[in-house]
Amino acid sequence: MLGTNPVRPQDLNDGKSLWVQEIFYTLQGEGPFCGRPSVFVRLGGCNLRCSWCDTDFESSEWVPALEEILAQIEKIRPSHCKLIVITGGEPFRQNLAPLVNALLGRDLEVQIETNGTLWVDLPNDPRVTLVCSPKTAYLHPEIFDRARAFKYVVQADGYSEQDGLPSTSTQSAGRDANGQLTPCNIRRPRENSEVYIMPLDSHDAQTNEANVRACVEIAKEFGYRLTLQTHKIAGFR
Numbered sequence: 001m002l003g004t005n006p007v008r009p010q011d012l013n014d015g016k017s018l019w020v021q022e023i024f025y026t027l028q029g030e031g032p033f034c035g036r037p038s039v040f041v042r043l044g045g046c047n048l049r050c051s052w053c054d055t056d057f058e059s060s061e062w063v064p065a066l067e068e069i070l071a072q073i074e075k076i077r078p079s080h081c082k083l084i085v086i087t088g089g090e091p092f093r094q095n096l097a098p099l100v101n102a103l104l105g106r107d108l109e110v111q112i113e114t115n116g117t118l119w120v121d122l123p124n125d126p127r128v129t130l131v132c133s134p135k136t137a138y139l140h141p142e143i144f145d146r147a148r149a150f151k152y153v154v155q156a157d158g159y160s161e162q163d164g165l166p167s168t169s170t171q172s173a174g175r176d177a178n179g180q181l182t183p184c185n186i187r188r189p190r191e192n193s194e195v196y197i198m199p200l201d202s203h204d205a206q207t208n209e210a211n212v213r214a215c216v217e218i219a220k221e222f223g224y225r226l227t228l229q230t231h232k233i234a235g236f237r
Contacts, residue, residue, distance in 0.1 A: 003172030
């Protein structure tokens, strides 16, 4: 969306229907489950507006009932695929609890990709993995405490030398008069948690190369895990 999306507040109903952008079968391209066959459930809308976000989560008008979502997952999910990735947009903008409980009831694993600013009460089940990608100075306490991994998008000219993590605003509004990103103390990870760093895709080859080099050196210096957007490199969704 490149920072053009509406900023949408949390909109909770009974969870019996959800605004869905798309549901598709693929491989997880990044983070702790990279390479695993997965069914992605991409939900619509986000409460943030990141200047570099290239994901479409606004064009769908599909608001299926929970039963229709589950039926579509089962239609495209091979029996060997046990991982369901719920992403967005920001998935915690909507009431995920009934969907997550239904998936657990089918003995499936659930990964939720979140910016960490919102929360819906979910079962504290080892089959539910929260992967938090902080974009602001704030994280909801439940996310901070329960996230298995923290994933940061890093650009070569926008990280702190103290810890290698982002030090500039991700938000479109967080720019000065010249369009430069302003400093922002992006929330740091929980101590002793898994930390992944991923180079920002700027859609410019030279800049991307610099971002990758920066992430490699940061991972080596601070002990983080480097993750790349495998789906873009290998050319799959």
